[in-house]
Amino acid sequence: MLEQRDRAHRSPINLSEAIIPGLCAGCGARHIGLCDALADEDLHFLASVARQTTVARGHSFAIEGDSARYFFNINAGTARLHKDLPDGRRQITGFVGPGDFVGLAADDRYTFSAEAIEDVRLCRFDRTELRGVFSRFPAIERRLLDVASHELIVAQEQMLLLGRKSAIERLASFIDGWSRRAILCGGGTDSLRLPMTRTDLADYLGLTIETVSRALSALRKQGVIEVTPDHNISVVRPHALHDIARAGA
Amino acid sequence: MLEQRDRAHRSPINLSEAIIPGLCAGCGARHIGLCDALADEDLHFLASVARQTTVARGHSFAIEGDSARYFFNINAGTARLHKDLPDGRRQITGFVGPGDFVGLAADDRYTFSAEAIEDVRLCRFDRTELRGVFSRFPAIERRLLDVASHELIVAQEQMLLLGRKSAIERLASFIDGWSRRAILCGGGTDSLRLPMTRTDLADYLGLTIETVSRALSALRKQGVIEVTPDHNISVVRPHALHDIARAGA
DNA sequence: CGCATACTTGAGCGAAATCAAGGCCTGTGG
């Protein structure tokens, strides 16, 4: 019986990181390998339809309108997904990190752009081969349906945020969600690393950079968060933060 | 060999309407049956996990926070899906009509409420039985993944609308999309029936009822649309409407 | 006919956008 390490060694794909991670309840798709029971022939098949690549910070690996040839699974780093209007207005629809999928929401052409905000390592699947992958690994198709369902829930929550919440509530919602994700998927609760700029935050929350900055200051003055010198955040009163996010009580 | 009509007659489910409709490119999930090759035993199985019901206008068939027992497929009528904040603010995340699915974006509990804005006839599936349905009809699972992907695309487009578009652009986008849907899925292009109230429209577009009304008047004064005496709409200059929607050129 | 519901329009207000200035950190070159 092969060790995980040996299998990883045989494949151009690094199996010690999730190729097809599972859905971790509460935090979305992250960190749970599905690949423990793969035979050698399965590995060879996967290697023929998937390739691991690196995308440097600032570079795009999918562009809205381009032919959607690939489907991605992020292994390391963070990327932003965004849609743009002709006059330059931008809406970031999500940030994706290790374990997340990119390209579920695709037609023949990408309906979004994906850009690395840190160096990203990812696994790239040929979309034309996806049917083949599904029939060989039915569990993957099932998993993807779960992932897609979860993404729909998140998307609808974001619509509520964009359509109906105030600037402070938007910021509080984002920090609340991001810190939960960090706690569930890594640990350290004291300082929360924000790999995205204030501009990214603004484009994600439907605000301007100035309003983001002011809302952060307001949360800081209320003693709910602290802003570290390197512009990261630490959550001082998680419960109060959550109450603001939910427009609570 | 059984006729479609005979099969319909044998089942409590009306098979002449789509139980599991296909994905009609461009218009989303609508009107295309998947049920032409079903054996009698399959029909009996479907009848054991699904039931056709009616929901009267104004009534909810799913409530946010309730245990998500069912999965729905709309056969007739229109419903709104919405999320609410404790203080009464409401965001409608979508309108669903014949052929659409409700409950894809569900965890153990519903993360949205669904309410009929016209009398609705729907087919109700036990979610605990869905796995069984999928293994008996793999095509359904595949179809649902396509539907979920398409809904993600639509959701991201709506995020762009809510986060970055002006009131007039929002209205133009909605009317543009709704009229395309109407043209693709039924025909008559002259008068566009809007089954939802101005309040619904406002809650869908992240605006107030007054702003919706003013934006409609503005589009009317620009000669892009006409508003009929019964508050429906007819699109006079579709191209101009589309340009406004896309903040175009 | 009277009332309720839904929609439209106007006036004034306010939250966030825009415009503008200044601070802080990093890297680069003298």
Next chain:
DNA sequence: CCACAGGCCTTGATTTCGCTCAAGTATGCG
């Protein structure tokens, strides 16, 4: 080592788009 440029962020002043408050119109129903 310091000087300076360029990001990135914060804060202040002013403007604006859409919200709130208010009044009036139209339609449908008992």
